[in-house]
Amino acid sequence: MSESPVPHESPIYRRIADRLRARILSGELRDGDRLPGENALMAEYGIARATARQALAVLINEGLAVPRRGSGVYVRLFKPIRRHGSRRLAREQWGQGRSIWDADTHGRPFSVDEVEVTRERASEEVAGILESREVWVRRRRYSVDTRPVQLATSYFPAHLVDGSAITLVDTGPGGVYARLSDLGLSPVHFTEEVRARMPAPRECELLDLPGGTPVIVIERTAYTAAGRPIEVNEMVLDSAAYVLQYDFDA
Amino acid sequence: MSESPVPHESPIYRRIADRLRARILSGELRDGDRLPGENALMAEYGIARATARQALAVLINEGLAVPRRGSGVYVRLFKPIRRHGSRRLAREQWGQGRSIWDADTHGRPFSVDEVEVTRERASEEVAGILESREVWVRRRRYSVDTRPVQLATSYFPAHLVDGSAITLVDTGPGGVYARLSDLGLSPVHFTEEVRARMPAPRECELLDLPGGTPVIVIERTAYTAAGRPIEVNEMVLDSAAYVLQYDFDA
Numbered sequence: 262m263s264e265s266p267v268p269h270e271s272p273i274y275r276r277i278a279d280r281l282r283a284r285i286l287s288g289e290l291r292d293g294d295r296l297p298g299e300n301a302l303m304a305e306y307g308i309a310r311a312t313a314r315q316a317l318a319v320l321i322n323e324g325l326a327v328p329r330r331g332s333g334v335y336v337r338l339f340k341p342i343r344r345h346g347s348r349r350l351a352r353e354q355w356g357q358g359r360s361i362w363d364a365d366t367h368g369r370p371f372s373v374d375e376v377e378v379t380r381e382r383a384s385e386e387v388a389g390i391l392e393s394r395e396v397w398v399r400r401r402r403y404s405v406d407t408r409p410v411q412l413a414t415s416y417f418p419a420h421l422v423d424g425s426a427i428t429l430v431d432t433g434p435g436g437v438y439a440r441l442s443d444l445g446l447s448p449v450h451f452t453e454e455v456r457a458r459m460p461a462p463r464e465c466e467l468l469d470l471p472g473g474t475p476v477i478v479i480e481r482t483a484y485t486a487a488g489r490p491i492e493v494n495e496m497v498l499d500s501a502a503y504v505l506q507y508d509f510d511a
Numbered sequence: 512m513s514e515s516p517v518p519h520e521s522p523i524y525r526r527i528a529d530r531l532r533a534r535i536l537s538g539e540l541r542d543g544d545r546l547p548g549e550n551a552l553m554a555e556y557g558i559a560r561a562t563a564r565q566a567l568a569v570l571i572n573e574g575l576a577v578p579r580r581g582s583g584v585y586v587r588l589f590k591p592i593r594r595h596g597s598r599r600l601a602r603e604q605w606g607q608g609r610s611i612w613d614a615d616t617h618g619r620p621f622s623v624d625e626v627e628v629t630r631e632r633a634s635e636e637v638a639g640i641l642e643s644r645e646v647w648v649r650r651r652r653y654s655v656d657t658r659p660v661q662l663a664t665s666y667f668p669a670h671l672v673d674g675s676a677i678t679l680v681d682t683g684p685g686g687v688y689a690r691l692s693d694l695g696l697s698p699v700h701f702t703e704e705v706r707a708r709m710p711a712p713r714e715c716e717l718l719d720l721p722g723g724t725p726v727i728v729i730e731r732t733a734y735t736a737a738g739r740p741i742e743v744n745e746m747v748l749d750s751a752a753y754v755l756q757y758d759f760d761a
Contacts, residue, residue: 322709347759453757457707457725457750459572475707475725475750500707500725507703507757509597 274312277302278319285325285336292338296326322473324501339502342366342405346507350451355438366405375402375467376430380419390482390493393418397428399437402467409468410502415494421446437492438483446491448483455479457500468499475500524562527552528569535575535586542588546576574751577721589658589752592616596757600701605688616655625652625717626680630669640732640743643668647678649687652717659718660752665744671696687742688733696741698733705729707750718749725750 271279281297284290297305302313317334320326327337342365349364362371377400388394396416403411415437417427426432426440433440438448460468460476468476477500483492521529531547534540547555552563567584570576577587592615599614612621627650638644646666653661665687667677676682676690683690688698710718710726718726727750733742 324708346757350759350761352761447761449761451759451761453759455705455727455755455757456753457727459723459725473709475709477705477707503706505705507596507705507759509600509701509703509757509759511600511602511697511699511701 273306273308274315275319277306277308277313277316281316281320282323282325285320285338290336292336294336295332296320296334296336298333318473321471324474327471339406339408340369341504342410342502344498344503344505346453346505347451348508350438350448352447352449355435356442357435360436361438362403369405370407371403371405372407373401373403375400377401378428378430380428383416387416387493391416391418391490393420395419397422399427405502408499408502410499412464412467412497413494414496415492417492421491441491446485446489448491449486450484450488451481452484453479453481455505460497464497468497470499477503477505479505523556523558524565525569527556527558527563527566531566531570532573532575535570535588540586542586544586545582546570546584546586548583571721572723574721574724587658589656590619591754592655592660592752594748594753594755596703596755597701598758600688600698602697602699605685606692607685610686611688612653619655620657621653621655622657623651623653625650627651628678628680630678633666637666637743641666641668641740643670645669647672649677655752658749658752660749662714662717662747663744664746665742667742671741691741696735696739698741699736700734700738701731702734703729703731705755710747714747718747720749727753727755729755 281290290296296317299310299313299317302308302316303310306313317326317328321328321334324339325337326334328334344365349361354361354364379398381396381398383391383394383396387396396419399415401413402409403413422428422441422444425444427437441448456478457475458478460470460474464470464476470476477498479496479498481492481494481496482490483494485491531540540546546567549560549563549567552558552566553560556563567576567578571578571584574589575587576584578584594615599611604611604614629648631646631648633641633644633646637646646669649665651663652659653663667687672678672691672694675694677687691698706728707725708728710720710724714720714726720726727748729746729748731742731744731746732740733744735741
């Protein structure tokens with residue numbers, strides 16, 4: 262339900278936002294176009310600067326526009342990534358050498374950067390889940406259509422993956438799940454915990470988030486058939502770029 | 512991952528926030544207690560008003576405290592609700608006359624208010640999903656431990672539920688899912704779409720959200736065994752009050 266019903270007497274900033282939104286969604290204003298500025302809105306509608314700013318803020322918060330310092334507010338259309346909780350982790354995916362990430366992007370160009378692989382002492386929380394004081398940590402950032410959309414940090418029990426390609430930047434076809442499988446540690450059961458919060462300054466910077474954009478935080482634990490926790494993955498997602506989908510039966 | 516390490520030379524407002532937090536978490540300050548005000552902090556630490564305000568803002572942003580207009584800042588301890596995506600909708604739940612809500616709250620006191628049941632013309636989107644121009648709409652607000660945590664709006668194809676208890680405020684034991692079952696329309700398959708965004712003003716008001724708190728929006732569609740979409744439920748959750756959990760297999 263993209264839109265909640267607007268009461269007839271909605272405030273003026275909201276009605277202005279509605280008109281600008283309609284111009285974006287109809288295609289009249291396109292990706293990268295500059296929206297009317299505060300001065301133009303003040304003149305057109307006879308409103309105060311604060312009201313013009315509120316109208317633009319609505320579109321920024323909806324992820325439809327992005328402010329550029331000292332330059333104005335620009336249309337930012339981005340087809341949300343539909344992240345399908347269960348289907349993407351199906352064994353057919355990584356078992357055939359495809360990365361899990363392919364399942365999310367459906368052929369859209371994506372890239373991984375800021376990759377960092379280290380062996381570290383685990384936090385209390387991660388040590389508790391993985392039953393291991395030492396962990397291999399894989400940090401990376403994913404971008405889609407050149408836009409950074411997700412930071413991910415995976416933790417593995419060090420003694421179980423030492424010497425494997427999981428400790429290398431390039432993990433080879435199928436990624437870390439295929440490598441866990443090579444080690445007889447196939448992940449077969451998953452738990453995802455989903456939260457939302459405002460981003461930390463460092464997350465704002467790495468995800469290039471405009472003000473007022475929350476992040477979705479997913480903490481996934483992967484288990485082997487024997488029930489051993491084999492990976493914890495903490496993902497921080499730009500909420501304007503994602504829809505998470507989960508399917509299940511009664 | 513719960514807490515980032517505080518550098519030794521952390522700013523004064525952060526150290527004050529650390530002390531106040533410790534007093535809350537140790538139980539010295541309890542739920543509903545008033546925190547020291549700006550004036551008290553200024554006198555105690557010899558700091559400026561802006562610094563005192565920053566210290567209190569840290570705790571407000573962490574969800575540990577809540578400002579009340581013109582009265583001060585109060586401790587707000589609240590154990591997050593763990594909402595288990597699949598287990599809560601298991602047939603054993605509503606099939607035995609228990610409400611789905613019981614599964615979330617594990618015996619914590621909860622209440623439902625602002626209940627509104629109307630027959631309406633559906634929005635384009637809902638009409639498209641439910642294959643029906645006319646819908647019954649159930650709006651309500653859930654509170655746990657007296658705190659409002661969720662707004663929910665359910666839509667049902669009007670011609671399928673006209674005359675049933677689904678159109679009444681009190682739907683009887685097991686709630687709407689038990690009544691759908693009575694009609695031979697048991698929901699057996701579910702899709703949930705999860706998003707996060709900043710709240711609209713009306714949502715802030717109904718959920719009593721402090722500034723800077725995002726909402727999680729869940730749009731669930733329920734299907735019968737024959738694959739007929741029978742309900743769309745849009746839920747708006749206070750993100751500080753919820754952890755969503757989803758379990759699935761590879």
